[in-house]
Amino acid sequence: MPRFFAAAVRTSWRAVTAVLLVATLLPALAAESNLQQSPRTTVSLVSDHAAVSPGQTLRIGLRQRLAPHWHTYWKNPGDAGSPPNIAFTLPQGATVGAIDWPGPDRFIIGPVASYGYENEIVFPMRLTVPQDARPGSQLVIESSGDWVVCEKECIPEEGKFRLSLPVEASPRPAAAEIRAAFSIADARRPQAAPWKASLAAGGSGLQLLVKGEGITSQSVRSALFFPERWGLIDHVAPQSLEVGQGELSMKLQKAQGYAPGPAKGLLAITDGGGRKRWFALELAPATASAGELAAADAKPASLPLWQMAVFAFIGGLILNLMPCVFPVLAIKATAFAGMSGSDRREVRLSAVFYTLGVLAAFMALAIGLLAVRAGGGAVGWGFQFQSPLFVASMCWLMLAIGLNLSGVFEVGSSLAGTGQQLAERKGHAGSFFTGLLAVVVATPCTAPFMGAAIGSALVAPAYVSLVVFAMMGLGLALPFLLLGLFPAVARRLPRPGMWMVTLRQAMAFPMYATAAWLLWVLAQQAGEAGLRTALAGAVLVGLVGWLVGLGQQGVKKPWWPRGFAVLGMAGLFGLMAVLHTTEPVAPSSQQATNAEPYSAERLASLRAAGKPVFVNMTAAWCITCLVNERTTLSTAAVQQAMQAQEVVYMKGDWTNRDPAITAFLQSFQRDGLPFYAFYPPGKEAVVLPPVLTQAIVTEAIEQ
Template identity: 80%
Template sequence: MPGSFPTAAWSSWRTLIAALLLVLTPMLAVAAESNVQQSPRATVSLVSEYAAVSPGQQLRIGLRQRLAPHWHTYWKNPGDAGSPPSITFKAPDGITVGEIAWPGPDRFIIGPVASYGYENEIVFPMALTVPKDARPGSQLVLEADADWVVCEKECIPEDGKFRLALPVEADARPARTEILAAFKNADARQPQPSPWRASVSADESTLQLAVEGEGIAPASVQSALYFPDSWGVVDHVADQVLTVEEGRLTLATTKGQGYTPGPSAGLLAITDGGGQKRWFALELTPAVTTAATTGAPATLPLWQMALFAFLGGLILNLMPCVFPVLAIKATAVAGMSGGDRREVRLSGLFYTLGVLAAFMALALALLAVRAGGSAVGWGFQFQSPLFVAAMSWLMLAIGLNLSGVFEVGGALAGAGQGLAERKGHAGSFFTGLLAVVVATPCTAPFMGAAIGSALVAPAYVSLVVFAMMGLGLALPFLLLGIFPAVARRLPRPGAWMVTLRQAMAFPMYATAAWLLWVLAQQAGEAGLRMALAGLVLVGLVAWLVGLGQHGTRKRWWPRGAAVAGVAGIAGLMVMLHGAEPQAATAPAPSTQAEPYSAERLAALRAEGKPVFVNMTAAWCITCLVNERTTLSTSAVQEAMREHEVVYMKGDWTKRDPAITAFLQSFQRDGLPFYAFYPAGKEAVLLPPVLTQAIVTESFKQ
């Protein structure tokens, strides 16, 4: 036909076009994948969900591994052998690559060892955001160094350098189907948040995981496997015996040598009745703590918690932490001598109300912080440099009041209530408040178990326990009010009370100095400078207030200057609140101590070594007394050497989540805390007040 295209020529053109498409298609799609690192065992590259990206876009990239048959790579906890993949990036300014979102693993058992990881193909996805100012027509270039281990019967480390260039265009273009399918397979393994409550308990050899909630039933769980986030929590190769009943699933297995009590995390892989496998992220709380091995139950009944709290509060009156408040108490008791019976009783009642109000405020604060997801403990406020500085200024102000520099009557913790002409009981109330605030750095015997149990119990139980603790602390002063005849046997008021009052100022000054030392451990030289400046301003304000109070003529300028001084103190508080904290260092006894870490403790126990753990803080007076009078003595040091005891020390001067978790694993929330791990055995808890005999006898186990 005239003008028609020859059939033979058209066939040639079609062949040429097809060949060009075969060549150009990979070139158009190659932007979604980097260069490939290939070995007989694995083909590895850096891939992107998109072949072209747009400004401000959020996407994922991933390290893609295609493994030869029977070879596998590793999860973040590799199990008995292997190592997880690691990758570091060189990215343009303004680009940050997120952490690996680890897909759920499988378990591979080869002879006597087990590993956690993946076979066939896996993508380790990471989030990436394209800068908003990226220009269309440019390229987003990522360079990465990665290393990984692949195993069959032998394990071989591999590594590679990758360069991924992503064109920036006005509209993003997805990667080719093969890469998208690889991301989809990894997404199918991504752990889901667990809808159930999960806890873990352990004895000398067995670990049990318990999961409870709706949707758990024998028909819906064909098999299950627990993958702990941390190495050595379980014996990786041991069987995990599954028991399923309506609303509850348990897995019992052999405890690993790296297990430490306390909150932990991991994955639960469940295969349902239809054969589908899903992974669930678990946040595990201890179901039974090692307190069981010391004869104490994991949780206490309410009456026992209340009794322990009452006894602990009563004994708290004798603890070194409360000694600074004895000065205030002594002045107040002296003022009760010869007083009206009704006034004496009301004084004791108001003091008790102050103590109870302070304990209720502490309980509510602890519960509120816990509800917000933070872990804190008894005495947590002394972990704040701002609070410590404010307390040192308050102690100085009280001391100056007792010394007669100025008069406030009952407004400053009741320091001068016995000498004030007014009959109000605000001083008694604030004396009770201050007694609790100063007492909280330490715990007395019985208090630890009560506080620990109360803070994992319902809120009303916590409030009851803290109220009983306050009643125990207030009881001696309350009894003086109920039986005023005891107070009337004291010497009659007179000039001697002025001398007593002035003498009682010096424990306040000593407490202010000690708090400055604590602050220096927390906030370093800069924090100490601000606190010292605050002390000068407190002294100036006190002097100006006293100057305005004395004399026959009305003086307004001292009051104005005092207001300016108070403003300066407020400014220092703001600066302290924003100051960068420094590493805190509580004083160490002469015995050399290793810093506490859960990993090191687990390793020492696995080696069969006895370990003594001392949890302390610079603000815990009882801790410091124990270290000076017991732990640093030659008898205890010699006993440690004789029995080859490893001494570990944790410093809780500032908040430390690892130490908080360790304390909570024993249902404890305060200091002092001492645990001794005999070789091959669980922990034995020592009392908060130590003697040389108590420590050396424990080592003989």
Template identity: 75%
Template sequence: MESNVRQSPRATVSLVSESAAVTPGQQVRIGLRQRLAPHWHTYWKNPGDAGSPPNIEFTLPEGVTVSDIAWPGPDRFLIGPVASYGYEDEIVFPMTLTVPQTAQPGTRLRIEAYADWVVCEKECIPEDGKFRLDLPVEANARAADESILAAFKTADVRQPQTAPWKALLTTDGESRLKLLVEGEGISAQTVQSALYFPETWGVLDHVADQTLQVEEGRLTLSLVKGQSFSSEPSSGLLAVTDGGGEKRWFALEVQPASGSAIGTSGMANTLALWQMALFALIGGLILNLMPCVFPVLAIKATAVASMSGSDHREVRLSGVFYTLGVLAAFMALALALLAVRAGGMAVGWGFQFQSPLFVAAMCWLMLAIGLNLSGVFEVGSSLAGAGQSLADRKGHAGSFFTGLLAVVVATPCTAPFMGAAIGSALAAPAFYSLVVFAMMGIGLALPFLLLGIFPAIAQRLPRPGAWMVRLRQAMAFPMYATAAWLVWVLTQQAGESGLRMVLAGAVLVGLVAWLAGLSQHGVKRVWVPRGLALLGLAGLIGLAAALHYTGPSEVTARQQTSPNAEPYSAERLAALRAEGKPVFVNMTAAWCITCLVNERTTLSTTAVQQAMQEHDVVYMKGDWTNRDPAITTFLQSFQRDGLPFYAFYPAGKEPVVLPPVLTQAIVTDTFRQ
């Protein structure tokens, strides 16, 4: 049985079942079926250097369960300097569906699914579709038609077998590895060629040759280390072609070999940890100066003003609680990134700003903070209270949440030194990632923490007075400006529908803030404004739920590009390099203020545009406003997970990475050199 079909010039995709009718308690295979146009391919769970594996989400009747994908063995596709793992022609991604014993014959099981996938030839194109299968429940099962059964058989031929061999992975110098596979049945007659597919991205250099040596009972593959190689155990598939040309895939549990090579690698990793931590600390410090942190600086200025006149102990505690807030936010981000990485999704620094729901929530929060600073309603201690002690619980809670907010708003920017540290941390073991993120938090919090440790600095602040009220009110305007910017970001992501919802939410935020202020100023029948405020909050929750299901806007779908820039694609980049063309790649996003500043002050200027023409530089631009696996893969190839990012590919030479803050001189000198 086959569902409705999602068809494009590149792929015909549907949801299929091996059975045309099922019985109560039966286990039946279903699968996402992809029939691809000639020369197009789709991806395995580790896509290699480009692409993204298919993802499928089910809506199932009560009692029905579906297993994970039983991934067929992939092939390797080499396109210039890029290698991908996946499938051509036709493939089914099989899953096992279990029918509940309570299913009644004569009824139907409605299986609904939403899937997204990427298909590539010279360019990579994301596609998606919604599918529905209505499986009849009958007393006797019935098989599907022959074409569907044949499609499942194609996937079955590729299903990996459990390898009856022992596999070890050893280091062979600084940049190379050796995969040793030993056991019965290995010989020059049974192994004509072999290729190793690691399940984890970045273990190997995917495009590098895998040199094979075969002895009786043993084969050795010489490999090149990838960017995220570690000495931890890994797993993967070994594709073996025998003397008759038959290809089979074997699942390997690859263990690291003990010995000095691994020990040396561990020592190198320890040194790398200290380097990553140092860069993270410096990056966190510099993050205080980045353009997108301006609203946070406004919050800090208000907090510093409120410390004026406080005793030394309270000043220190304020700095400590602010630092704890920063560290808590960084640890939460690190754990979230590690959890998503463990689930196989490619993510990067600032990834939360790729969610329209998150952007809208931050917009409403910035607006609420601005209304609070303007005096519409009160939260915690009033800054106008001259000489008010910070020793109460509310004061320290305010410092803590100021630190949390500082990290949340600051993440769209990646300071110098931070990009390499984040990329390395996310590719390293979890402990390394936590250490690096903690050091970034310390770097961001350090100026405010030093203010608390050395109270003599705080003593030089002006004395409390009416100026504090005016400062508080003035600090509301950076909040309003940030909210306005976030509205623009959401428009790029979700179009006019998203704009309508975020503006409606802004009106509700203003209403709730005003009603909260009324209830705080002693109005009669205080339950009336409080009840209306709760209704406003319920409306906000409804708008947030609607935003969660809002798709990308047409603006984002077209990939906003400058008139003189072409959209980024890995295949196009490879083709240009093969032609000997110099290429400048700009990775940007609507939520990255530093990116926008660089484009306005540098990349769009006459001097830089003329330099591109003089040196025949092709300008490519990638838009990461919404999640784009191809851009994520590109960034990870440089061990980066954040924006802005700029790379220049001279003709016939290795790429040059430019700093995140650009000047006209930096760019033009790079082209000239």
């Protein structure tokens, strides 16, 4: 019997111990949901309270425990990956807030940098219990989530969770293990920065400047900036740090899809004792001096001056053959025909004045581009065609030139007649003006060799830019200049006669065609309202041209056509003022049915997923772009090649100003259109030439 009682006591004691142990563990179990497990992660939904009370606000969180060397992601994942997403099904009256993101670390694997977390992390959120929750009931939280974890490869995962918390009169905290998990996130909780911060852009660099008390070389041993949005900085590029008394400065590299404007981010600072803290910054845009950004603009012009000059000269020479220059070929042909019967001196002077006009236009463009860049603006080659006012003015000018060639009026003729000396000046002025016009009309597109030269020149010192643009102008003017200096060809033309009048009138129709094309461009930019204004201006141009012609024909009372012509010109200036205030519209004609609109974020996600991408940067005012699309990109051979290789076709429309496209072009040191880049899976972009053929595109895709 004693043995029996002893055994019974021992059994009872074990049972009581087991009950007490279960009672002890229940709060911990209640504070964590079911587990979703894989060889890489163990994920659950946790609560910092094992029991809740009505109306209480507590924290819940997605808890991730990761295998060694694997990491998950912050809200801006960097170059690869995706942040975790979670959706909830809650009882009526309960609410849950957004993720309170812990401060991340940076992981660099080869050419890719990511922002995220290793080992263990909790993504905390605020949960409010309904006021009418009854003690004794259960608060049931159901959720579904997805996340990506990466080592050398990235694996998407997902799971569903159910967390049941008892409702009691007084809340009860979770067990120490769960609280310790939350403390990992708390140690990374970003603090509001007590300093003023700004971000200045210049060239390919950025300068992050933070000023305030407490910043010293002892308190800041190292620092790393994490931008809140994608497309602000190059994530993998080094971030150089300089620390002074009350100030720290960091030199960053612009991202490929950089767009200026206010920005937010975290500044992770490690102090002299090895303690790491994250500070939330709101960065005001600022302007830095060239000296301040010298280090940030670490990439110098990619080409030496002599090579830029040679490329610019060759590009300008080839520009004579580009479709963009077609509108001015009619003027060149008329001028060349005008050399018939002229003496050698006049022929040479005409060619020289044409060349001077070309060079003057290129110098004006260079100075204008440099001035806008110095003021912090982002513009590129052909930027003037992004202005509806400029496009409409060019349309009216082309129409006026066409009317002049058709004989409606004469430029420079005096009603009372002029002497031979004035006529000669008029001819040289006409040659100079032809050179100016050739450059203005040619700027919508770039030729081979021009892109690298222009891109390098615009980030180089001003004198380098002027030399490069001058060489480009010399290349464009060279064919006509050679005809003038060696006029043997001109002497072989038929003697002056009616054929010259017929040729001149025939050359008016390319001008009319150009005016019609510019009207279409304006419709893409400014919509129906801009088109109405431009058409009204075209009517006024025709009226003014007719009135000027009447005055030149020697009417008895020349004052009335002159007066009405002045009124017509005043009307044109009024229409210019209207166009200056016209808001641009989103172009609708540029998007092909099989093309995605360009987005820097979308491009990055496709590249991270290993998808091949073909990027086409185009504009309605770029004739070469339109020719390439019609003759190459829209053909069955190219489309089939893209489909066979599962290439994603992206299209950026630069008809109106778009900072994202400007930044994309500048990341390749390009400032003009057309521009084509093909991204093979896992490799850097391959830049294609501005004049495409089916063979060029299909070979790039298939290789």
